Amino acid sequence: MAKPPPHRAPARPPARAAPAARPAAPAPAVRAGPGTLVVNGYSERWLRQGFPWVYPTEVVAGAAAAGEIVQLRSVGGDELGAAIADDGWIRARRFRSDAGKIDAALISGRLRGALALRRSLGLGTTTTCFRWVNGENDDLPGVRLDVWADHVVISLDSPSLTRLLPALVEGIREVFPAVGSIHVGWRPDVRDGRVWPNPPGRIEGQAPGTVVVAEGGVRYRVEPAAKKDVGLFPDQRDNRTWLAPYYVGTRVLNLFCYTGAFSVHASVNGASEVVSVDLSRLYLDQLDENLALNVPLARHERIEEDALKVLDRFRRQGRVFDRIILDPPGHSHSGEGDWSGEQDYARLVAAAARVCAPGGWLIASSNLGSVSPRQFQGALVDGLRKANCQGRVIHTGGQAADFPSALHFPEGTFLKFVVIEVQHA
Template identity: 30%
Template sequence: MHSVPLRLKKDQERRLLAGHAWVYSNEVDTAATPLADLEPGQAVEIIAQRGRWLGHGYANPHSLICARLVSRRRSQPIGAALLVQRVRAALALREQLFEAPFYRLVHGEGDGLPGLVVDRYGDLLAVQITTAGMDRLQPLVLAALEQVLRPTHIVLRNDNPMREVEGLAQGIHWVLGDDPGAITLTEGELRFAVAPAGGQKTGWFFDQADNRRAQHRFGPARRVLDVCCYLGAWGLGAAADGAESVAFVDSADSALAGVTANAERNELAARIDTLHGDAFEVLRALRDDGARFDRVILDPPAFIKRRKDEREGTRAYERLNRLGLGLLAPGGLLITSSCSFHLSREAFLRTVQSAARRTEHELQLLLAGAQGPDHPVHPAIPETAYLKTFFLRALPGARANDAD
């Protein structure tokens, strides 16, 4: 990619020197390098106000994050060689971590490839490109993946809403092989059918795998509620551990059909029930019916997608946890998650505690989980540490208040 200079204002290089990789539009010296002159995805060399060279990156003048730094070595510009090197490094980590080839292979900034996500299902790769710069590199990205992994199938899951923010078209396209339909992956002792071209995200949520396994250490729970269950990984794990009954809640009929099929696949169908509808409405109906569960699992989609949604999204998290706690039996376990990177770990815990006070529960935090190691966090980019999962015990003896 042919690159052009992108010059920063005075003292705006400090975050980049500390390791961050994003440049915001208000940090650019637009007199020296007018953003209007840049094309979306344009390769740039990021330069401090006094001329210090900072790195190779790419720009998008129409985005608040107007540039992303990709390489800090002047001799290593963005191109085929760099992409192959980064993919190989990503693969080496996963091969250390996993026996079976089912994992997130590339995780954006965490793997030095901002704007690129690749999930691996054996010989099938599901690829998401979310930035204009990486979109320009798409042919080189696909070539690097083919060179390093020799897959038989690649699907572009470019239906992520982030593409709209970057001014990119959305769609799902097979670029290698045809759609094989549902494939089977294993998590622990369980088998799940997944559709990489048709499910949520890229078909599976690998980021919660370690947290789902962690619930086993708390032993079997007799009655379990799995809210926003998708294909049932949390609840079926609880059923396999010995739960007598598991109720699954989701707003998508297709997800609940997947739960039923996966339960049958693992000979657990006799223990499950599915409840279709909006999570808040279903939880209120269960509360009104006097239902109680020994374990309540809340794993909703991100309620805070943009900074301006933070206040309303935080209220939604509190409301959901309040309803979940209202269904929890004394001594029961609440497993609650947020994947909103705009909501910090500390703020999310405060939100759950606020819900507990409203329902007059006393909670003990037993375990705090995060995304798995195939979703590496960039130490200088706190936004990459997005997943929070808390395991909290409701102390026996506290009186639950049914306030909505």
């Protein structure tokens, strides 16, 4: 079964897909004692490259309950590492490639290493919200840690990982002594048929409620412990930062604006006018709060409406913009119909290009892991062609550096971000 990438995107097929049927495997040379899973040659090859998951169809012998620590072995009897078993669409997540323990020492070492990377990126000083642990990409499969000022939120991909919580909490306290509260939630996977227990929730400190975080000189209001919407996507930080010098005197249209991080950024960085569009009044209200936390220079207009409908009206009115930000969700539903990031992106690009000033920029983003960078580029080309425009890519970005993607884990790359200068033919 496919797995969503580690942040906010819904499903995409994994780069290393689970085999549909179990490939023929020689009879295991080792007997699988308790606490051992014997994997087939296909899984062995991937594990040896560093890939940390074993799929159910790849286990040829052995049994283990979800949450149990298991030793992985090849059919030839080689040790392939220590893992935590699961009973969902992943059968085991490997935490180390030797047979050592998955214990507090291992966890605190991984937390320390992950934090050292973030510190070396300058995070935790003027930027007070960042991803501390990015799951598989920081050698802690299924575990994400986000820092929101002094609050730490742990997200687990499966209840089978709850056995790690004591070690995680101990490690967080040791490595990040300024911690004010620790919360734990699941990352729900809609394709996972299991009934999950209630998430552990707050396990330490006071409930943070609303917190103001800083991203460089810009401030945002977030709710770290909110079940769904914290209020900011830090994975777009480097893209916001890249754009900052290029807003001066521009008319900015931010479509699918959510709580307005791009709008606030444009407003404080010298845009003359910012228009923010979203279907949700709640998010637009949060955008207003975010604007009020800063010193916006731009005239701001908020529009609670379907983005494509707004684009159509602007075209009829002859209204144009110099910077148009497109960061739609994977899927959504409105009175105007269903939106699919896989099928409708070219249509969105065409509609946006028609209201882009000559020499203006389309700033196109997608967090859909199911759309490859190549397919994304294809949608941009199709959309510009439909609008009878030409484009030049002047910048390509991606997820912020605190969302690293390990080379042995292609699933870690999900965010596409392309800036195109548009000319009308």
